[in-house]
Amino acid sequence: IGIGGSNYKSLMIENRSRIGKTDLYELSGTDVSVAAGRISYVLGLMGPSFVIDTACSSSLVSVHQACQSLRQRECDLALAGGVGLLIDPDEMIGLSQGGMLAPDGSCKTFDANANGYVRGEGCGMIVLKRLSDATADGDNIPCHHFVGLWLIMM
Numbered sequence: 001i002g003i004g005g006s007n008y009k010s011l012m013i014e015n016r017s018r019i020g021k022t023d024l025y026e027l028s029g030t031d032v033s034v035a036a037g038r039i040s041y042v043l044g045l046m047g048p049s050f051v052i053d054t055a056c057s058s059s060l061v062s063v064h065q066a067c068q069s070l071r072q073r074e075c076d077l078a079l080a081g082g083v084g085l086l087i088d089p090d091e092m093i094g095l096s097q098g099g100m101l102a103p104d105g106s107c108k109t110f111d112a113n114a115n116g117y118v119r120g121e122g123c124g125m126i127v128l129k130r131l132s133d134a135t136a137d138g139d140n141i142p143c144h145h146f147v148g149l150w151l152i153m154m
Helices: 008-019 026-030 033-043 055-071 089-097 131-136
Strands: 077-084 122-129 143-146 149-152
Touching (some): 026 033, 122 131
16 A cells, blocks of 8 residues: 555644643554554455555555566466545645645646646555456456556446
8 A cells, every 4th residue: 555654643742741741642653664564353354465666656666566466376366456535734835835836726737838836635446356266256447457558448
């Protein structure tokens, strides 16, 4: 699973200083490395299970790693995806003060008038399987992967 950093931990530390005690889930809920193992445990999954933090590309890199695991036959089915949440306003303030965020709130990718980027949050997960296995199992196949390109078939 791709997780591009977490500012939840800083909020928990701030909360601890206010209420004077440690929350039961503070350790497991603030260490991003726990997320993949927890998902695997709850869903009864076996095989490779890890968190990837490559900032904005975390989810895409998790899909790449899942494809590699399928190619190497480490697993027959893979879940890949990620989560990115904007929890702490201090990070946005710092990025804005540093001139990294677009002051008009608009991305202008590949445009000469680009003046920063816009952050967003989301969560998503996809199920990946070798095409030969999915075909043999009679699965509905909404997406095919060919020569490094994604082709969505609806």
